[in-house]
Amino acid sequence: MIKKPVTIKLRDGLDARPIALLVQEASQYSSHVYIEVADKKVNAKSIMGMMSLSMGEGDEFTVVADGEDEEAAVAGVERFLSEQK
Known part of the structure; x- marks a missing residue:
């Protein structure tokens, strides 16, 4: 299992698009991928779960991945959220 803190750098934060x-990115990996914010842990492959989080630019959370491609999963999610768009 890998845990990595990440800061959102998307200018408009995480809205629907x-x-x-992000769900598409997380779904590419066979590992279980979660987003932890405060006391909440959400499956990053669940669009409904991810919609329950309200995160904007500069917000911090932890990406957690567990499985055979966990390193690639964490790196992919971090790369997606770190790109300035």
């Missing part, structure tokens, strides 16, 4: 793209 970026969340859909």
Whole structure:
């Protein structure tokens, strides 16, 4: 299992379109991928779960991945959220 803190650098934060793209990114990996914010842990492959989070530019959370491609999963999610768009 890998845990990595990440800061959102998307200018408009996570609204519907970026969340859909993030779910697509997370779904590419066989590992279980979660987003932890405060006391909440959400499956990053669930669009409904991700929509329940309200995160904007500069917000911090932890990406958690567990499985055979966990390193690639964390790197992919971090790369997606770190790109300035």
